[in-house]
Amino acid sequence: MTARCDAVIVGGGAVGSALALDLLARGLDPLLLEARAPDYTPSTPEREIALSAGSVGYLQQLKVWPQVAQSGVGRIRHIRVMEARGSASVALDGDHDDLLGCVVEMGQLLRALHAALGARLIAPATLGDWRCDGDAVRLSYRMEGKEETVQTRLLVAADGSDSQLRRKAGIATWGWDHNRFGVVASVTTEAGHRDTAYECFRAQGPLALLPMADGRFSMVWAEAPRQVAEWMQCDATAFTEKLSAALNPAIRAQTGAITALSARALFPLELAIARSFHAPRFALVGNAAHTIHPVAGQGMNLGLRDAQALAQAVHDHRRFGDPGHPMVLAQYGDSRKGDVAMTAGFTEGLLTTFAAPGRLPRLARQIGMRGMGRGLRRLLIDYASGRAQARP
Numbered sequence: 299m300t301a302r303c304d305a306v307i308v309g310g311g312a313v314g315s316a317l318a319l320d321l322l323a324r325g326l327d328p329l330l331l332e333a334r335a336p337d338y339t340p341s342t343p344e345r346e347i348a349l350s351a352g353s354v355g356y357l358q359q360l361k362v363w364p365q366v367a368q369s370g371v372g373r374i375r376h377i378r379v380m381e382a383r384g385s386a387s388v389a390l391d392g393d394h395d396d397l398l399g400c401v402v403e404m405g406q407l408l409r410a411l412h413a414a415l416g417a418r419l420i421a422p423a424t425l426g427d428w429r430c431d432g433d434a435v436r437l438s439y440r441m442e443g444k445e446e447t448v449q450t451r452l453l454v455a456a457d458g459s460d461s462q463l464r465r466k467a468g469i470a471t472w473g474w475d476h477n478r479f480g481v482v483a484s485v486t487t488e489a490g491h492r493d494t495a496y497e498c499f500r501a502q503g504p505l506a507l508l509p510m511a512d513g514r515f516s517m518v519w520a521e522a523p524r525q526v527a528e529w530m531q532c533d534a535t536a537f538t539e540k541l542s543a544a545l546n547p548a549i550r551a552q553t554g555a556i557t558a559l560s561a562r563a564l565f566p567l568e569l570a571i572a573r574s575f576h577a578p579r580f581a582l583v584g585n586a587a588h589t590i591h592p593v594a595g596q597g598m599n600l601g602l603r604d605a606q607a608l609a610q611a612v613h614d615h616r617r618f619g620d621p622g623h624p625m626v627l628a629q630y631g632d633s634r635k636g637d638v639a640m641t642a643g644f645t646e647g648l649l650t651t652f653a654a655p656g657r658l659p660r661l662a663r664q665i666g667m668r669g670m671g672r673g674l675r676r677l678l679i680d681y682a683s684g685r686a687q688a689r690p
């Protein structure tokens with residue numbers, strides 16, 4: 299027998315899950331298919347995500363923030379941006395002691411979202427064939443050896459950067475491989491973080507430290523593949539020495555010496571933006587729609603804004619009684635283009651500005667950082683806090 303539902307979302311990462319929950323809260327009947335069996339045990343190293351105040355507000359609206367925050371949240375009150383070797387730096391502090399962002403562990407975030415979805419989450423499920431017949435999308439999936447078929451009005455790809463659905467829908471992407479990997483680890487330092495995130499720009503790639511709930515830092519260090527391969531071979535002591543040497547001495551003076559280091563993990567870094575965010579009865583959200591460099595900590599925030607915008611478009615056109623109506627998809631696509639282009643541009647701009655080698659670009663950066671006008675400082679704070687997209 300073929301089941302029916304308003305929307306099928308494929309990919310139970312945080313973005314697909316938030317969308318399913320938002321649609322459910324607006325009275326729709328969504329189904330979320332996730333390929334992996336749920337496992338919320340923190341990975342080693344922990345996968346920490348900096349969320350803007352806007353994203354935290356969205357999770358509050360979805361009524362899951364108390365569960366997300368239950369086992370602790372890192373608080374970003376200050377951001378320090380500096381070059382690895384230069385003396386110039388930019389200090390960003392929240393207005394009136396406001397938070398610039400929160401750092402949450404991915405498993406914690408997923409556990410809260412999945413718990414709120416209950417039986418709407420089907421996992422582990424293997425997606426079978428799907429096709430769009432004008433008025434509806436028909437698809438099949440397998441769970442526990444049983445084949446199920448579903449008919450829906452809207453199919454959403456939330457299946458991450460390597461989206462199988464995006465490929466099948468024939469939607470190409472533009473962008474480039476950064477030819478860099480992000481090495482991730484959790485780092486303990488003598489003096490802890492005092493609610494401060496550090497961004498240390500190096501010609502080879504940025505090195506970011508995010509404050510975790512337990513006083514440690516979550517590190518992402520971007521480097522060329524050959525160098526990263528060497529780092530992954532060396533022991534913790536040798537890697538700690540390299541990390542310590544790569545940090546600006548002003549950061550080391552604030553954090554104190556590195557006293558412990560977790561296991562290390564690797565992530566490839568690329569820019570890939572879908573040429574369209576929708577097709578008939580089909581929408582892309584999250585990394586399936588756009589994968590950006592993590593330097594500014596914006597990928598998840600952007601994806602959560604996709605979820606919010608798609609659910610809002612469905613709600614705005616509810617008089618059609620059809621969540622996959624062309625007007626819904628057109629509103630969704632139009633509303634996301636600007637934010638995605640601006641955020642990707644901001645991220646790439648940071649990388650390009652700080653990667654240019656030579657004395658003259660360095661001098662220009664130092665003068666720029668020292669004299670950073672109010673406007674630019676405001677822009678950096680707005681991106682960190684998630685207010686940038688609200689600006690014209």
Ligand SMILES: Cc1cc2nc3c(=O)[nH]c(=O)nc-3n(C[C@H](O)[C@H](O)[C@H](O)COP(=O)(O)OP(=O)(O)OC[C@H]3O[C@@H](n4cnc5c(N)ncnc54)[C@H](O)[C@@H]3O)c2cc1C
Binds near residue numbers: 333423
């Ligand atoms: C090192 C690093 C640090 C980062 N730090 C930050 C940060 O601080 N702040 C920030 O905002 N962003 C950050 N990001 C970006 C952020 O992690 C991503 O943008 C975000 O996780 C994307 O979420 P998603 O739900 O779209 O995709 P994913 O998290 O990739 O989830 C996709 C889901 O789809 C499932 N799936 C795939 N194929 C199928 C299928 N065929 N059927 C069913 N299910 C399927 C997968 O199992 C997975 O659960 C960082 C990224 C990296 C690499």
